[in-house]
Amino acid sequence: MTAGIDLGQPQAQSVRSDEDVVRVRQLVRAVAVASKLSLVDQTKLVTAASELARNTLVYGGGGSVEVTVVDNGRRKGVQIVFADSGPGIADLDLAMTDGYTSGGGLGLGLSGSRRLVDEFQIETSAETGTRITVTKWSR
Amino acid sequence: MERVPILKIGDILLVSIQLDMSDQTAVQLQEDLAERIVATGCHGVIIDITALDIVDSFVGRMLSTIASISKVLDAETVVVGMRPAVAITLVELGLSLNGIRTALNVERGMELIAAAHAEELDYQLDDEPDAETATP
Ligand SMILES: Nc1ncnc2c1ncn2[C@@H]1O[C@H](COP(=O)(O)OP(=O)(O)OP(=O)(O)O)[C@@H](O)[C@H]1O
Ligand SMILES: [Mg+2]
Numbered sequence: 510m511t512a513g514i515d516l517g518q519p520q521a522q523s524v525r526s527d528e529d530v531v532r533v534r535q536l537v538r539a540v541a542v543a544s545k546l547s548l549v550d551q552t553k554l555v556t557a558a559s560e561l562a563r564n565t566l567v568y569g570g571g572g573s574v575e576v577t578v579v580d581n582g583r584r585k586g587v588q589i590v591f592a593d594s595g596p597g598i599a600d601l602d603l604a605m606t607d608g609y610t611s612g613g614g615l616g617l618g619l620s621g622s623r624r625l626v627d628e629f630q631i632e633t634s635a636e637t638g639t640r641i642t643v644t645k646w647s648r
Numbered sequence: 649m650e651r652v653p654i655l656k657i658g659d660i661l662l663v664s665i666q667l668d669m670s671d672q673t674a675v676q677l678q679e680d681l682a683e684r685i686v687a688t689g690c691h692g693v694i695i696d697i698t699a700l701d702i703v704d705s706f707v708g709r710m711l712s713t714i715a716s717i718s719k720v721l722d723a724e725t726v727v728v729g730m731r732p733a734v735a736i737t738l739v740e741l742g743l744s745l746n747g748i749r750t751a752l753n754v755e756r757g758m759e760l761i762a763a764a765h766a767e768e769l770d771y772q773l774d775d776e777p778d779a780e781t782a783t784p
Contacts, residue, residue, distance in 0.1 A: 527671040534668060534702065552702055552733040556741060559704040563671070607742055617705045621741035 569593025
């Protein structure tokens with residue numbers, strides 16, 4: 510699986526079932542390893558991806574994930590976009606609070622994954638759904 | 649859906665998680681374990697996560713739930729083999745593995761369970777004569 514990845518191209522994975530969330534983790538891990546992120550950084554990125562992909566599935570009603578190797582001229586990194594066309598997040602500040610959940614979760618997915626990555630960006634609305642972009646840079 | 653096997657070794661149930669579990673598989677494991685604890689009367693559960701390269705909030709919550717369920721069913725749960733990178737990530741994620749006992753490896757886990765069980769037996773033995781002297 511790892512051998513077949515073309516790092517020059519974005520890698521896409523649809524998120525329709527909890528098996529797909531497993532596939533997202535495997536894809537992100539493969540790209541993170543290939544991009545030579547440290548073991549701790551790989552672990553943080555895969556964990557964040559697992560949280561965000563599960564949100565895409567559970568709250569966004571499914572969607573897609575795209576993983577890209579990025580380069581800012583100084584460092585290489587891995588960027589992941591999670592997109593759904595679900596209901597959006599009405600109160601973003603509240604949703605980003607540690608411990609806030611509208612479901613039966615621990616409310617750590619959004620706030621926790623923001624801590625695990627270097628860059629975290631959310632665009633969300635009731636019309637367009639939710640799109641979260643995260644980036645982890647190699648040290 | 650794949651299922652995580654549960655082994656019985658003496659008085660202990662050993663679960664060695666070898667695959668990247670889907671959420672459904674994790675929930676199934678929770679139910680299977682509760683059934684096996686009751687069916688076998690085991691007093692200890694060891695969950696070996698050496699092979700897991702991440703623990704996210706879902707699996708973390710599953711581990712806490714298993715620990716609580718087993719406590720109610722009179723069994724002690726010990727999670728063993730957590731990788732350093734996983735521990736670092738868990739802390740940053742903000743997950744406090746509430747009520748979960750951990751040990752370095754399966755052997756240490758077994759010692760912990762044996763000690764906890766011996767303490768409990770001791771307590772019951774100590775308790776009996778006291779209860780008798782209290783009755784007139
Ligand atoms: N893609 C999304 N679309 C709509 N709402 C979302 C989305 N992602 C998160 N949310 C909302 O934000 C809340 C917080 O999400 P977060 O991942 O932090 O916690 P959780 O999923 O409820 O619990 P946990 O992830 O700890 O199991 C969710 O309960 C949900 O209401
Ligand atoms: Mg979540």
